[in-house]
Amino acid sequence: MDHELLNQLLKPKTIAVVGASSVPGKIGYTVVDNLLKSGYSGEVYPINPTATEILGLKVYPNIKDVPAYVEAAVITVPAKAVPQVIEDCGQKKVKGLIVITSGFAESGRRDLEDQIVEIAHRYGMALLGPNIVGTLSNSDKLNASFAPFLPLNGKASLVTQSGALLIAIDAATYTRNVGFDKLVSIGNMADVNIADLVTWLDDDPNTTCISLYIEGLRDGRQFIEACQHAHKPIIALKAGVSAHGAAAAASHTGSLAGAAKVYGAAFQQAGVIGASDLSNLFDRTLALSLQPPMKGDNLIIITNGGGVGVLATDAAEKFGLPLKFAPEEVQNELKKYMPEFGSAKNPIDLTGQAGNEWYYDAVRYAIAQPWVDGMVVLYCETAITNPTEIAHGIEKALKDAGIHGKPVTVSFVGGEKSVAAMSELIKVGIPAYQAPDMAVNAIVSLREYENLSHMVAESAAPCAPSNQAAAREVIARVREQQRLTLTEIEAKEIFLAYGLPITRTLLAKSENEAVELAQKIGFPVVMKIVSPDILHKSDAGGVRVNLKDTASVREAYRTILTNAKNYKAEAKIHGVAIQEMAPWGTEVILGSVNDPTFGPTMMFGLGGIFVEVLKDVTFRVAPVTRGQALRMLGEIRGAPILSGVRGESPRDREALAEVLCNYSHMILDLGDEIAESDANPVLVYEEGRGLKVADARIILKKK
Numbered sequence: 284m285d286h287e288l289l290n291q292l293l294k295p296k297t298i299a300v301v302g303a304s305s306v307p308g309k310i311g312y313t314v315v316d317n318l319l320k321s322g323y324s325g326e327v328y329p330i331n332p333t334a335t336e337i338l339g340l341k342v343y344p345n346i347k348d349v350p351a352y353v354e355a356a357v358i359t360v361p362a363k364a365v366p367q368v369i370e371d372c373g374q375k376k377v378k379g380l381i382v383i384t385s386g387f388a389e390s391g392r393r394d395l396e397d398q399i400v401e402i403a404h405r406y407g408m409a410l411l412g413p414n415i416v417g418t419l420s421n422s423d424k425l426n427a428s429f430a431p432f433l434p435l436n437g438k439a440s441l442v443t444q445s446g447a448l449l450i451a452i453d454a455a456t457y458t459r460n461v462g463f464d465k466l467v468s469i470g471n472m473a474d475v476n477i478a479d480l481v482t483w484l485d486d487d488p489n490t491t492c493i494s495l496y497i498e499g500l501r502d503g504r505q506f507i508e509a510c511q512h513a514h515k516p517i518i519a520l521k522a523g524v525s526a527h528g529a530a531a532a533a534s535h536t537g538s539l540a541g542a543a544k545v546y547g548a549a550f551q552q553a554g555v556i557g558a559s560d561l562s563n564l565f566d567r568t569l570a571l572s573l574q575p576p577m578k579g580d581n582l583i584i585i586t587n588g589g590g591v592g593v594l595a596t597d598a599a600e601k602f603g604l605p606l607k608f609a610p611e612e613v614q615n616e617l618k619k620y621m622p623e624f625g626s627a628k629n630p631i632d633l634t635g636q637a638g639n640e641w642y643y644d645a646v647r648y649a650i651a652q653p654w655v656d657g658m659v660v661l662y663c664e665t666a667i668t669n670p671t672e673i674a675h676g677i678e679k680a681l682k683d684a685g686i687h688g689k690p691v692t693v694s695f696v697g698g699e700k701s702v703a704a705m706s707e708l709i710k711v712g713i714p715a716y717q718a719p720d721m722a723v724n725a726i727v728s729l730r731e732y733e734n735l736s737h738m739v740a741e742s743a744a745p746c747a748p749s750n751q752a753a754a755r756e757v758i759a760r761v762r763e764q765q766r767l768t769l770t771e772i773e774a775k776e777i778f779l780a781y782g783l784p785i786t787r788t789l790l791a792k793s794e795n796e797a798v799e800l801a802q803k804i805g806f807p808v809v810m811k812i813v814s815p816d817i818l819h820k821s822d823a824g825g826v827r828v829n830l831k832d833t834a835s836v837r838e839a840y841r842t843i844l845t846n847a848k849n850y851k852a853e854a855k856i857h858g859v860a861i862q863e864m865a866p867w868g869t870e871v872i873l874g875s876v877n878d879p880t881f882g883p884t885m886m887f888g889l890g891g892i893f894v895e896v897l898k899d900v901t902f903r904v905a906p907v908t909r910g911q912a913l914r915m916l917g918e919i920r921g922a923p924i925l926s927g928v929r930g931e932s933p934r935d936r937e938a939l940a941e942v943l944c945n946y947s948h949m950i951l952d953l954g955d956e957i958a959e960s961d962a963n964p965v966l967v968y969e970e971g972r973g974l975k976v977a978d979a980r981i982i983l984k985k986k
């Protein structure tokens with residue numbers, strides 16, 4: 284969406300409030316009151332057909348009666364009146380519409396919502412909402428909302444899908460001491476969506492961190508792209524991760540893909556830092572808005588108490604940034620700033636005797652050491668030291684050291700004096716937290732930000748040449764027969780068009796042909812039922828492996844057909860597949876779903892019969908880069924099985940990663956056709972020996 288148009292919507296020079304009211308307590312009154320109280324410098328025009336004056340301002344019966352240019356309109360009239368108001372705004376050449384009114388798609392009136400968007404677009408207007416609280420900005424002294432006041436001033440900006448939460452967060456900014464420049468309620472996102480605001484906030488000089496509360500995205504790919512292009516840290520809390528995977532699914536992948544996993548994957552690919560809950564969103568936002576990214580893994584912790592030091596050490600490991608001992612020379616120098624019984628290993632324990640000077644010396648020295656990438660300073664309130672002085676010591680040390688590219692977070696554990704000291708630290712840009720684990724978690728988010736930025740910068744994997752046309756021919760053939768389920772043979776034709784290493788498979792329609800084809804492929808062979816009506820072939824007694832001679836092939840042919848008929852009398856049988864028998868290997872599963880939000884999405888996990896029991900799988904939105912593919916292999920709990928355990932040699936992860944990339948391009952190219960797919964099992968061999976796709980399944984989208 285056009286940048287200038289969003290400026291006109293979110294920092295307008297003049298504002299009309301359509302539905303303004305002279306009755307205190309009404310939203311139409313509150314919005315006018317808030318605009319005046321926030322110190323907004325532009326003109327405010329209340330619009331109301333009957334009132335003449337509201338809060339000392341002249342009232343106009345219709346926006347078209349305002350004798351001056353109106354850049355944006357806040358709309359609070361009842362839903363059924365909104366279309367006419369927007370029409371009037373259009374004629375008045377208004378640019379931005381802030382539609383507070385509810386009663387649209389969220390309560391079954393998608394039609395009314397579509398109507399207002401249509402009118403807005405006809406006049407080239409941008410529409411925020413409907414069903415929102417409004418928008419607030421400290422730097423513009425603008426409270427165009429019915430939230431009671433501007434948030435605590437700060438450098439983060441928040442976009443939220445929940446209006447009620449915006450009001451709660453607004454108040455909590457003061458009690459939690461986390462400052463925001465802008466709070467934007469985005470509501471139903473009928474027009475302006477989260478991606479638009481990410482891009483706009485990325486250009487906003489008053490925002491250093493973009494904080495998101497997400498219930499459900501509409502266009503997941505637009506969101507990913509907008510975030511990938513942003514230059515500021517973006518942190519998101521996704522609510523509602525439990526309900527999503529409920530939809531009935533025919534494939535393994537479908538039943539394993541839940542919102543938590545798919546959103547988690549999409550965030551990673553978008554370079555978005557996750558927040559585990561609302562508190563965590565606040566904590567991490569504070570650090571991300573005030574501190575630089577952490578460029579390496581070396582975290583140093585300085586403390587005056589062993590207890591908080593141990594808690595921080597535990598937290599560092601738990602959040603994925605385990606502590607290392609400081610180098611010898613750093614330890615030797617730090618020993619000078621502590622008594623004999625202190626510890627200079629890491630955590631650096633200055634002991635309970637440490638006053639502001641010791642903190643000053645240790646912090647100033649440590650932050651300047653090349654080995655140190657980031658620092659957490661802890662302080663336990665003691666009888667002999669003063670929190671305010673310690674805070675000043677830390678602040679001065681950081682200033683005097685003159686090091687700007689390394690993040691620092693702080694935690695003071697104590698009473699009111701500690702709380703007050705932390706407020707002062709936050710004011711000078713040093714994030715401070717009530718508990719050591721929070722300070723560690725916050726600095727970890729700065730490390731995550733750095734890592735994610737590198738991942739996003741990775742270029743897409745070069746992909747094997749593919750033959751999309753051949754794949755589409757197979758699909759067209761299946762569609763002609765009014766089917767959605769492909770047989771293994773058909774699915775493998777498509778896999779082959781994308782360079783996937785399938786086991787060679789041929790279709791036999793008679794016992795004699797079975798023998799002939801088995802000789803052609805070479806013994807031993809595998810034989811399987813080929814029927815679009817039998818999805819899980821083993822369940823139907825439709826798979827026989829390791830058939831070593833013609834007699835066994837003949838016998839298997841008859842048995843498989845009998846079993847299939849007993850299993851499902853009405854099943855349409857194409858014949859029996861004769862297949863190259865792949866040597867034993869580590870069984871993994873590749874799969875895909877067409878996620879409602881993100882579209883074609885890849886799954887990888889340990890395969891075989893336990894896949895649904897262990898649920899040891901991981902996801903990525905397609906396409907998957909080579910780097911992401913390798914990361915997926917490392918993410919599953921069973922990762923050591925691939926890297927080699929107990930004398931087992933490592934598996935061919937390079938080849939597997941390449942197959943993952945190619946598979947992801949297949950599901951992306953054919954995203955308009957394929958609903959779900961999987962390759963289970965894929966047999967993975969020792970390094971350099973590649974892999975084989977033994978089974979293939981594709982289910983088409985309903986059209």
Ligand code: ADP
Binds near residue numbers: 786809826864866
């Ligand atoms: P389904 O999943 O429909 O029951 P599969 O084709 O996956 O059927 O076959 C069942 C099992 O038989 C596989 O999990 C695998 O262990 C084994 N298998 C299938 N095809 C081959 C093959 N070509 N080479 C070796 N083993 C195979």
Ligand code: MG
Binds near residue numbers: 963964978
């Ligand atoms: Mg299978």
